[in-house]
């Protein structure tokens with residue numbers, strides 16, 4: 352932004368001109384809009400002080416202690432000696448270094464915040480910045496409150512030579528300590544964030560959000576263009592590009608940042624003071640899984656408890672169930688998230704190369720309890736949306752996104768709830784190139800050892816490895832009209848009957864419905880559905896699902912991680928051992 356007329360140094364200029372669309376904007380209006388152009392939406396750069404003023408609760412910011420560092424370790428001079436440049440930067444910005452660190456609150460949630468200032472030698476990462484970021488991380492660790500990093504940097508500070516390179520390792524170590532201690536780290540990427548900052552603390556956060564248009568990368572666009580001898584496409588390395596390529600969790604306009612950050616920061620406090628669960632205080636302790644689950648059914652619906660025996664289920668033939676499980680109007684994971692969770696925040700990307708649209712997930716609160724919800728997303732009744740969601744068949748990046756969110760849940764101590772609804776793994780060549788088998792296998796292993804409660808619900812189709820990759824849980828439930836199978840009935844019919852028309856026969860033979868799965872011990876319980884099926888009443892279906900999941904989580908809540916892990920291992924270990932299981936007799 353160009354200040355057209357500047358009446359006094361400490362006042363907003365009367366008029367500024369947007370650098371992108373050249374509109375003249377009245378200075379006060381521009382300030383009120385948080386320095387976002389009201390015409391084109393361009394987010395102008397902020398100083399570190401402006402940034403902290405915008406984000407933190409008024410009057411809450413307390414500066415952290417400054418850490419003294421060597422000032423000119425190499426005795427460096429280019430056209431001017433480094434100490435002169437440093438002095439200039441300090442005079443112009445009023446800052447001692449290119450980052451400003453404070454402790455404060457955002458909508459009442461405590462946070463340690465470090466905001467970089469691009470005016471200070473291009474926000475370069477030198478010894479001083481490295482020391483201050485590390486100190487901010489240590490303060491977070493000591494106080495056990497989340498760390499917020501707001502980045503703006505051209506890269507490492509050349510004038511401090513290889514010592515500045517070492518700051519990448521030093522700051523990354525500090526963040527690793529926060530990972531071990533379970534302290535939330537959020538990164539806010541602002542324009543521009545490049546080089547050593549991008550390749551260390553800016554991208555090591557649990558959640559990375561970016562302002563619209565903000566660019567982040569290791570190599571700058573000019574370097575890349577010189578190397579390849581051609582120009583880069585418009586939008587390369589922008590926030591929107593990063594979101595598409597799975598590298599950031601979301602693009603958030605400046606006006607929504609405070610609310611978004613507050614929602615994320617609340618996860619940390621929720622970890623230690625989970626409110627009383629939905630279980631009534633006078634209800635007896637439940638030794639039988641879900642036996643005394645709260646009976647708070649949805650509007651006018653049947654009991655919200657988990658059905659435990661096949662006899663309680665309405666009888667229907669397997670093929671009818673298959674068709675109901677695939678009904679295009681059944682609630683999707685995002686439908687359930689909207690109806691069930693308060694403050695659901697979808698997080699995006701596998702942090703490698705893509706954001707698979709067939710798997711969705713993020714934190715939210717179920718009856719006041721913070722959980723990480725992860726599920727397949729089919730796309731509902733809209734064909735275009737179904738195609739965009741790959742009909743719920745994830746690419747390898749989908750499993751990797753799920754894995755990333757599960758690791759984050761483990762770090763923050765959040766229970767994981769997975770909703771399974773997929774025809775199966777993805778039968779395309781790209782999924783194979785991307786290592787679909789490896790991605791599924793790694794999820795099975797990760798879930799086996801995840802030290803937080805896991806509840807999985809097959810809400811629709813539980814198709815083969817694509818389903819199991821989200822279903823290694825302490826409690827596996829299935830909706831009354833869900834199915835779970837090693838192969839689609841059509842696939843089985845084509846291979847064994849040599850006739851796809853034999854699918855109904857195959858469905859019955861494979862024993863894919865809830866009653867059979869209960870007898871086989873594959874599922875621990877069945878979630879009732881509204882009369883006619885979940886598609887007839889999304890609200891009631893969600894209420895029934897919410898009650899069942901809450902009951903399952905209540906059971907697991909008091910368990911230590913070791914008990915969760917050994918119980919989960921035993922649950923899957925017993926499958927296939929000869930323990931009296933037979934087609935006629937049912938489990939044990």
Ligand SMILES: [Zn+2]
Nearest residue numbers: 369372388391
């Ligand atoms: Zn503009």
